[in-house]
Amino acid sequence: xxxxxxxxxxxxxxxxxxxxxxxxxxxxxxxxxxxxxxxxxxxxxxxxxxxxxxxxxxxxxxxxxxxxxxxxxxxxxxxxxxxxxxxxxxxxxxxxxxxxxxxxxxxxxxxxxxxxxxxxxxxxxxxxxxxxxxxxxxxxxxxxxxxxxxxxxxxxxxxxxxxxxxxxxxxxxxxxxxxxxxxxxxxxxxxxxxxxxxxxxxxxxxxxxxxxxxxxxxxxxxxxxxxxxxxxxxxxxxxxxxxxxxxxxxxxx
Numbered sequence: 001x002x003x004x005x006x007x008x009x010x011x012x013x014x015x016x017x018x019x020x021x022x023x024x025x026x027x028x029x030x031x032x033x034x035x036x037x038x039x040x041x042x043x044x045x046x047x048x049x050x051x052x053x054x055x056x057x058x059x060x061x062x063x064x065x066x067x068x069x070x071x072x073x074x075x076x077x078x079x080x081x082x083x084x085x086x087x088x089x090x091x092x093x094x095x096x097x098x099x100x101x102x103x104x105x106x107x108x109x110x111x112x113x114x115x116x117x118x119x120x121x122x123x124x125x126x127x128x129x130x131x132x133x134x135x136x137x138x139x140x141x142x143x144x145x146x147x148x149x150x151x152x153x154x155x156x157x158x159x160x161x162x163x164x165x166x167x168x169x170x171x172x173x174x175x176x177x178x179x180x181x182x183x184x185x186x187x188x189x190x191x192x193x194x195x196x197x198x199x200x201x202x203x204x205x206x207x208x209x210x211x212x213x214x215x216x217x218x219x220x221x222x223x224x225x226x227x228x229x230x231x232x233x234x235x236x237x238x239x240x241x242x243x244x245x246x247x248x249x250x251x252x253x
Contacts, residue, residue: 046145050138084232086114150189
């Protein structure tokens with residue numbers, strides 16, 4: 001039980017800015033196993049965003065409450081995944097071969113492609129959430145954060161890591177893991193969908209994994225696999241796609 005707690009806290013420390021006990025470190029072994037809790041971290045982040053939205057909409061306009069919910073998710077993760085999306089936009093937008101793309105993605109500075117990508121991302125998130133029924137937003141936030149993280153983590157089982165540097169921070173995460181890790185991540189990623197009480201909501205997983213497959217082909221074509229930034233970008237894209245699919249699906253059911 002203590003070992004499992006350490007694995008969870010390792011995931012919490014790696015994927016969020018939430019303070020963790022001092023005995024938690026960046027052990028390669030635990031980082032690799034921590035992928036099983038990546039979607040659970042999504043439930044925590046999405047749940048916190050949902051709580052902020054739910055409480056604030058009683059005293060503030062819904063538009064402001066949505067922005068506060070978005071800011072909560074960004075603050076909790078330190079814009080970890082948003083940074084990945086920006087790096088992917090810059091790398092694949094400005095690079096013309098594997099070496100150049102990986103070099104650009106490693107640069108801490110943000111370029112025009114990354115800035116435009118983030119602006120469009122935040123606008124899409126805001127307007128999609130604003131277009132939903134207010135009562136649906138909290139649960140949608142939780143489910144979108146969880147399922148998008150599960151979609152991203154499947155790259156570890158379907159694709160190869162593109163970078164060669166052993167010093168890469170995500171290298172232990174990218175190492176092939178057990179089927180148990182994959183199954184547990186799947187449980188955490190899919191369970192929130194049950195809370196909708198409507199089996200049709202599971203149809204949203206189809207476009208999520210179709211887009212993940214297209215992204216995987218694109219990443220493999222240009223850099224031979226994926227990087228940590230690619231995982232972050234996939235999570236953000238699939239989160240937005242979840243919102244889009246939810247709006248479309250709820251018009252017909």
